[in-house]
Structure formats: C-alpha cells, structure tokens
Amino acid sequence: xxxxxxxxxxxxxxxxxxxxxxxxxxxxxxxxxxxxxxxxxxxxxxxxxxxxxxxxxxxxxxxxxxxxxxxxxxxxxxxxxxxxxxxxxxxxxxxxxxxxxxxxxxxxxxxxxxxxxxxxxxxxxxxxxxxxxxxxxxxxxxxxxxxxxxxxxxxxxxxxxxxxxxxxxxxxxxxxxxxxxxxxxxxxxxxxxxxxxxxxxxxxxxxxxxxxxxxxxxxxxxxxxxxxxxxxxxxxxxxxxxxxxxxxxxxxxxxxxxxxxxxxxxxxxxxxxxxxxxxxxxxxxxxxxxxxxxxxxxxxxxxxxxxxxxxxxxxxxxxxxxxxxxxxxxxxxxxxxxxxxxxxxxxxxxxxxxxxxxxxxxxxxxxxxxxxxxxxxxxxxxxxxxxxxxxxxxxxxxxxxxxxxxx
Numbered sequence: 562x563x564x565x566x567x568x569x570x571x572x573x574x575x576x577x578x579x580x581x582x583x584x585x586x587x588x589x590x591x592x593x594x595x596x597x598x599x600x601x602x603x604x605x606x607x608x609x610x611x612x613x614x615x616x617x618x619x620x621x622x623x624x625x626x627x628x629x630x631x632x633x634x635x636x637x638x639x640x641x642x643x644x645x646x647x648x649x650x651x652x653x654x655x656x657x658x659x660x661x662x663x664x665x666x667x668x669x670x671x672x673x674x675x676x677x678x679x680x681x682x683x684x685x686x687x688x689x690x691x692x693x694x695x696x697x698x699x700x701x702x703x704x705x706x707x708x709x710x711x712x713x714x715x716x717x718x719x720x721x722x723x724x725x726x727x728x729x730x731x732x733x734x735x736x737x738x739x740x741x742x743x744x745x746x747x748x749x750x751x752x753x754x755x756x757x758x759x760x761x762x763x764x765x766x767x768x769x770x771x772x773x774x775x776x777x778x779x780x781x782x783x784x785x786x787x788x789x790x791x792x793x794x795x796x797x798x799x800x801x802x803x804x805x806x807x808x809x810x811x812x813x814x815x816x817x818x819x820x821x822x823x824x825x826x827x828x829x830x831x832x833x834x835x836x837x838x839x840x841x842x843x844x845x846x847x848x849x850x851x852x853x854x855x856x857x858x859x860x861x862x863x864x865x866x867x868x869x870x871x872x873x874x875x876x877x878x879x880x881x882x883x884x885x886x887x888x889x890x891x892x893x894x895x896x897x898x899x900x901x902x903x904x905x906x907x908x909x910x911x912x913x914x915x916x917x918x919x920x921x922x923x924x925x926x927x928x929x930x931x932x933x934x935x936x937x938x939x940x941x942x943x944x945x946x947x948x949x950x951x952x953x954x955x956x957x958x959x960x961x962x963x964x965x966x967x968x
Contacts, residue, residue, distance in 0.1 A: 573691040576700060578748045579684050582741050583707040586647075589737035590654075591715025591820065592722065592730040597657070597670075598802050598919075599813055607663055609803055609927055613919035615667045616799055619674030621916040630679035632903045639687040640749050646680035647742035654735030658728035678912065682905035689893055689905075697893055698839065701886040706831045713824030720817040782952030783891055784910050786847075789945035790884065791914025792921060793854055793938045797823075797877065800922030801861065804931040815867055819874045826878040834882045843887035843894075844953045848946045850884030853877065858939035862932040880942075891949070895956065 601612045634642045653676060656669045685704070692700045722729040801819070805812035838846040857877025864870045896904035925934040 571696065572700065574752050575749065576688050576691050578745065578752070579688060580703055580707045582745055583684075583704060584711045585737060586741055587708045587711030588715045588718070589711075589734040589741075591712040591824075592719035592734055598799055599806060599816075601663075601666065602803070602806070604661075605663060605666075609923040610920065611663070612803075613799065613923035615663060615670060617795075617916040617919040618667050619670035619677075619915075621912065622671035622674040622678070626675040626678035626909065630683055634683045634686060639683050639690075642679055642683045643687070644742055644746055644749075646676045646683075647738055647745065650676040650680070651735045651737075651739035651742060654731050654738060656735075658731035658735065674912065678909045682909060685889065686905045694893075698886065698890055699835075701889045701893075702831060702835045705882070705886055706828060709824040709827035709831075711824075713821055713828060715824075716817040716820035720814060777895070779952045779956045780892075780895055780904070780907070782948045782955065783888070783895070784908070786945045786948035786952065787888060787908065787911030788914035788917075789941055789948070790851065790854070790888075791911045792918040793858065793914075793942040793945070794881075795915045795918030796858070796922045796934065796938050797861075797874075799919040800926055800934065803923070804861075804926055804934070807926075808931060815870065818867065819870060822871050822874050823878050823881075826875050827882055830879065831882055834879065835886070838883055838887060842953075843890045844949055846883040846887035847891075847949050850880040850882070850887065851942050851946045853880030853883065854942040855939040858935040858942065862935035862939070888949075891953070 598612050598616060601607055601615065602609075607615065630642050630646070649672065653669050653673045657666070660666060660669065685701075688700050688704065689697055719730045722733065802812070802816045805816050805819075809815055853876055857873050857875075857880060860869065860873025860876060864873050892904055892908055922934060922938075925937060
C-alpha cells in the first residue's frame with residue numbers, strides 16, 4: 562500500500578489520467594489498426610503496394626499535423642487540442658467500419674494520422690509540463706509501458722472480433738475513443754487544467770516556431786534518425802502482417818500472437834531495461850536499441866516457425882524499450898521551456914518514415930520476398946544511429962562553446 566501511495570503522489574493526477582487513458586486508447590486502436598492491411602486485402606482489390614500507400618497516407622498527414630497541433634497547444638493550451646483529436650478519432654474509426662471505397666479509406670486514414678499527430682505530442686508535452694525534470698524519463702517510460710499494456714490485449718481481441726465481423730473492431734474502437742474523450746474532458750476540468758494552461762501559455766506563432774526549428778541543426782539530425790527508425794518500425798506494424806499472411810498458414814493469428822508478444826515483453830522488461838538505460842546517456846540507449854532492431858529484423862528474415870518469430874520479436878522489442886523513451890528525452894533536453902509542444906509536435910516529422918515504410922516494404926516484399934526485405938531494413942536501422950550520434954555531438958559542442966563564452 563505504501564508503494565502504491567508513493568506512486569500516486571509522485572505524479573500529478575492528470576499525468577495518471579493520461580497514462581490510464583493511454584492503456585484504454587491503445588487497447589482499442591490495436592484491435593483494429595494492425596489488421597487494416599489484412600482487412601483491405603480481403604475486402605478490396607487493392608495490391609500490396611496500394612494498401613501500403615493507403616496506410617502510409619495516415620502517417621503523411623500526421624507529419625505536418627503534429628507540428629501544427631503542438632504549436633497551437635503552446636499558444637492556446639493543451640486541453641482543446643487533445644479533446645478535439647480524441648473526438649475526431651472516434652468518428653474516424655466508426656467510418657472505417659462502414660466505408661467501402663479505397664479513396665474513403667485513404668481520406669479516413671489521413672484524418673486518423675492527423676488526430677494521432679495532434680493528440681500524441683500534446684499529451685506528452687502536458688505530461689512534461691506537470692512533471693519535474695528529474696522524473697520525466699520515468700514518466701515517458703510509464704507512458705510507453707501503458708501503450709504496450711493496451712497493445713498486449715488489443716490484437717487478440719481484434720482477431721476474435723474480426724472472426725464475427727470484419728468491421729466490428731473498428732466500430733468498437735470508435736466507441737471507446739468517444740468514451741475516453743468524454744471522461745478525459747470531465748477529469749481535466751476537475752483537476753484544474755484551465756488554471757495550469759493559463760500559467761503555461763506563451764506567444765508562439767507558426768513563423769517563430771518554423772524559424773527556431775529551421776535553425777536548430779541538432780533537432781534536424783534527430784528527426785532524420787527518427788525517420789530512418791520509423792521506416793524500419795513500420796515493417797513490423799504493416800508489412801509483417803502481409804508477409805505472414807502470404808507465406809505462412811494461419812498468418813493472421815500468428816501476427817496477433819506476435820503483436821501480443823511484443824507488448825508482453827515491453828511490460829516484463831520495461832523496468833529492468835529502463836533502470837539499465839538510466840545509467841547511460843540517451844544516445845547509448847538509442848544505439849543499442851537500433852542494434853536490437855537490426856537483430857530482430859535478421860531474425861524475421863530467417864525464421865520459419867512461430868517459435869523463432871516470437872524470439873525475433875522479443876529481440877526487436879528490446880530495441881523499442883531502449884529507443885523510444887530515450888528519443889523523447891533527447892527532445893525534452895533540446896526543447897526550450899516555452900516551446901515544448903512545438904518541438905514534440907515537430908517530432909512527428911518522423912512520420913515521413915511511417916509513410917515511406919509501408920510503400921518501400923510492400924515493394925520489397927512483392928519484388929524480392931520477405932528475407933530480402935528484412936535484411937535491407939536491418940542495415941537501414943543501424944544507419945539511423947549515425948544521425949543521432951552527430952546530433953548529440955553537435956549539441957554537446959554547442960554547450961561547451963556557450964560555457965566558454967560565459968567565462
């Protein structure tokens with residue numbers, strides 16, 4: 562009981578609300594989005610390449626949406642942006658369940674990417690606003706664990722509901738997002754978010770935000786590293802399902818098991834790996850994480866049984882645990898206090914990789930097969946570390962120069 566009381570007192574009630582909401586929201590979305598490629602393959606005449614484009618359009622829309630949403634949240638407050646995104650998200654998933662035309666799927670997925678790009682960076686910025694700097698790494702790790710608690714159960718529920726009706730997972734996801742939006746609205750009002758927003762708001766224009774980011778070379782290097790990582794990660798979230806469906810019996814069930822295994826490994830290993838990562842710099846965690854990504858991809862390339870695929874997914878998941886909280890910490894250390902939302906929003910430029918990834922993966926899968934696809938991605942994942950290293954080296958050099966000028 563004492564540990565639970567200490568945990569609850571360690572963070573603001575709104576932070577706990579957002580973490581709990583993340584569990585519910587990700588459980589809902591993971592019931593449906595990982596199966597979107599399979600759903601389109603079964604219920605449309607689209608080729609794997611076209612399916613990749615349709616799915617990638619969501620990431621493309623989110624590329625610029627996050628910057629817009631983050632900047633607006635710095636200027637007008639986090640609450641309105643988050644709630645608009647959640648309610649919009651709910652209607653998007655309801656739409657997935659009823660539309661039939663490919664162009665409508667594309668438009669809805671663009672709106673899906675836009676809603677995600679508004680909600681994710683703004684919620685992260687609000688968590689950072691309400692948490693003292695020494696505890697932010699733990700908050701980012703808790704948020705990432707919450708994501709995977711939801712993902713642990715979502716795919717299996719999605720596979721179960723999809724056997725009843727292919728559209729049912731999307732309809733249920735839409736309803737859950739609407740319920741979450743209503744609940745979050747009530748709790749944000751109860752815990753006085755309006756007062757907090759009044760203290761945090763600052764005059765940030767799109768011109769000034771673009772100007773700062775345009776001049777921040779370190780940030781741009783981080784973004785390039787993130788784009789490369791997103792190209793690799795999107796293969797597991799999108800192309801892997803098509804690969805399993807094409808080359809394995811019961812590929813849909815295997816994919817659901819792998820997604821749940823991914824989440825279970827995160828839940829089990831987040832704390833021990835997080836403690837290990839705290840002993841080292843965020844850059845070290847990212848480099849080791851990218852190496853784990855590459856090993857996992859090599860495993861996917863040569864695995865022919867479910868058991869070896871699960872092992873490969875476990876190794877790949879170690880990379881996730883190390884990489885993503887560390888990448889958030891790099892941005893948190895780099896962002897000026899009054900432009901945190903802008904920087905987190907601009908971080909969604911890494912969605913360029915999520916747009917390119919499904920198209921590149923679909924092309925490689927059709928043209929050269931799954932083994933070549935994952936070997937190419939393994940090499941690409943290792944290359945992403947170069948840009949994070951260069952960005953961190955440049956930032957450290959700038960800090961040393963600034964201290965010398967003071968003296």
